[in-house]
Amino acid sequence: MAGISSSTPAIFPMSLYKPVAVVVARPAKKEREKEEEEVLVIEGIEVKRDEFVKFDVFINDEDEVVTGGGAERTERAGSFVSVPHKHRNRDGDDGGMVKKTQLRMGISELLEALGVEDDDEDVVVKLVPRCDNVHVTISGIKIEME
Template sequence: MPIISNKNYTVYRDLVRNGGDTISFFGGEYRAGNSPVDNGDPSVGSVEAGSHTAVHRWIGDPTQPNNEDMGNFYSAGYDPVFYVHHSNVDRMWKLWKELGIKGHKEPTDPDWLNASYVFYDENEELVRVYNKDCVNIRKLNYDFIENSKEVFPWRKSRPARRSKNSQVEPTGPVETVDKIKFPVRLNKILKVKVKRPAVNRSEAEKAKANEVLFIKKIRYDSGKFVKFDVFVNDKVKPGEITTPCDPEYAGGFAQIPHNDMRNMFMGSSARFGLSELLEDTNTEGEEYATVTLVPRTGCDDLTVGEIKIQLVPIVA
């Protein structure tokens, strides 16, 4: 699949399919006083998890010992492209907000609004910047020069619905998730059936809550690049390959390494929006979803502690 169309599907996944609510888009909450690692593994947000991490990995130089500069936390900011790249992450935030989809709401918690950071300005003076001052980018005296959201090719990049006669029921037994002994090591493909909270939801029910797949308590060596992909209800015929442009591809979990944290294990989790995926794979009526985790790199000692599907209320 050409990289250019693949890219549009990735952005659609980041901004629409996997970013259906505040935490799914921005990521889990980090609170002062809680250690990130012990804090119940806050999830990665879709604004960061897909295209953002892929670009870090793609630009990082594989001939350097730690994929410098963009491919490692300590060195990413040495590359001038880092600032362009993160401006685009900021732009993705704006686009997500302006899509006008119910549930696309910024956090309103005062702890978040009043969180602050210090930076040096152009005069080498220390300045404190609050989250609440960054919500409205016009206050920051810049904008992105685009006024028609309709022009973005990714907006039309919802994967095409799979035709029923191209689907086959998988052969061979697949364990249900309650039979799996967690934590499970992802040194090989893991395929499990996960019970869904509801089947055949009406449009009114879908407007009230998103169906979300949670991969929780992921523990990984933060000194290396890790990535696994997640497929749901993949029923393509044997020999056919499911690509990131197909509806069965839920997304991936990927982390850029910290060079100074080799053999230090970090906790995280991931969320994947299922509502559109189930529609597009003709599987809304199935009691179980078949979830496949495919390790791609660095997963030999990565473990997963929990897999479940829940309804996440959509806050108006």
């Protein structure tokens, strides 16, 4: 994730055909002071129903990336997996080849393990596809309090 700068805005929707790193804003500090979980939300994940899709999600403190802390300070948050299946209705059509979903994962403990301070406003989220020649589109990434 080296070389990522907070001045590089992510352009959504994005196709996930190679690893992508995005700077994601955290909720305001006063919102984070409540004893709630920070939840990473990857919105509008569009995948073809008949393809196996997997991508991993990694998180790093933005300060570590910019100052060269590198991969040793990166934590794996989880994975998204979609197993291929076919669904046919009475007319014999497959009901649409693309499904749209989202991925939500709690990250408060992970941020604590990374040493992300309360005054840090951003984190870097890296998505790494684990399948070749698949079609994945993502419409946004954000962090919410839950």
